[in-house]
Amino acid sequence: xxxxxxxxxxxxxxxxxxxxxxxxxxxxxxxxxxxxxxxxxxxxxxxxxxxxxxxxxxxxxxxxxxxxxxxxxxxxxxxxxxxxxxxxxxxxxxxxxxxxxxxxxxxxxxxxxxxxxxxxxxxxxxxxxxxxxxxxxxxxxxxxxxxxxxxxxxxxxxxxxxxxxxxxxxxxxxxxxxxxxxxxxxxxxxxxxxxxxxxxxxxxxxxxxxxxxxxxxxxxxxxxxxxxxxxxxxxxxxxxxxxxxxxxxxxxxxxxxxxxxxxxxxx
Numbered sequence: 001x002x003x004x005x006x007x008x009x010x011x012x013x014x015x016x017x018x019x020x021x022x023x024x025x026x027x028x029x030x031x032x033x034x035x036x037x038x039x040x041x042x043x044x045x046x047x048x049x050x051x052x053x054x055x056x057x058x059x060x061x062x063x064x065x066x067x068x069x070x071x072x073x074x075x076x077x078x079x080x081x082x083x084x085x086x087x088x089x090x091x092x093x094x095x096x097x098x099x100x101x102x103x104x105x106x107x108x109x110x111x112x113x114x115x116x117x118x119x120x121x122x123x124x125x126x127x128x129x130x131x132x133x134x135x136x137x138x139x140x141x142x143x144x145x146x147x148x149x150x151x152x153x154x155x156x157x158x159x160x161x162x163x164x165x166x167x168x169x170x171x172x173x174x175x176x177x178x179x180x181x182x183x184x185x186x187x188x189x190x191x192x193x194x195x196x197x198x199x200x201x202x203x204x205x206x207x208x209x210x211x212x213x214x215x216x217x218x219x220x221x222x223x224x225x226x227x228x229x230x231x232x233x234x235x236x237x238x239x240x241x242x243x244x245x246x247x248x249x250x251x252x253x254x255x256x257x258x259x260x261x262x263x264x265x266x267x
Contacts, residue, residue, distance in 0.1 A: 031059050031075055033067055045073035130190045130205070135182040140166055141174030141221060143199070144182055146189070155199040159192045160229030160237060161213045161222040162260045170251040174221040181206055181215065192231075201228075217241050220250025223259050 031040035034051040040062040041048055047070060048054055059075070069075050136153065137145030141163030144156050163178070164171040188205035195201050204212040216222040217240040224237045245252045 029058050029060075030056055031062050031067075032056050033062060038067060039070040040067040040075065041070040042073040042075050045070055047072055130188045132186055133189055134186055135184060138175060138179040138183060141171070141178045141216065144178065144204075146187065155197075156189065156204065157195055157197075157199040157201045158213050158216075159201045159203050160225055160231065160234055161216060162225045163216060163222045164251060164257075165260050165263060168260065168263055169254050169257070170221065173250070174216065177216065177219060177221055178212070181212060187212075213237065214240060218244060218249070220244040220248075220252045225261070227261070 030043075032043055032045070032048060033040050033055050034048065035053055035055070037047075037051070039047075040057075040059065131148065133146035133148050133154070133156075135144055135146050139145065139155070142158040142161060144158075146154055146156055148154055163174040166172060166175065182204070185207055187207070189200075189202045190205075191200045191202045193201040206212055206215070213222070214237065217224065217237055222241075224234060224241045226238075229237060244250065251257050
């Protein structure tokens, strides 16, 4: 008889324990609505006291049918899920920001490695790959802003040339010519270096295949920059400058034209 009592009492205790824990869990998932109402409520919400017909349903079903949480009883299920949703959204935003930052840092690190490899006499010379970007801003004749494929804004300093400063003669004109050639256009960019301002120093190719630096030299809107222009093609760029000077193109109409680097030293 005792054994029989034990056999029946163990399952009974298990069922009681399950009911004790399960009922609140299932109850927390149950909300109540009315046929003409637009919100779901807790069972004891005073908004339900005047309703003749009350319908019980799961919170998922209520959300799917377009019901919103009652502002009077503020169902715990709704508030908990709202907090979790906000936390998840915040977490996703932080993750996106971190991924974007890490990706940018990795790209800069890779670029610096490639540049150091290409400039080292003890390593096989390599060329940095060209990349495409949309020009979104003009700072002056030799500095522009572009958006890369990751939608990051990058400042580009034209390699190997120097255009007149804005306060110099032809400074505004040089800026206008650069703007007309590149603004809102997709450019092909080959980075040569990164300067101490964090700008990428690069050769910029226009959509028609023309090198922007060469065009500015031809138009007499820039000097070849002997201090920094060290590539093989710089000899050709110096010849372009000399030809523009002989033909009095652009700034060479001024017999007393001062190179920008000398003008800056005086300031």
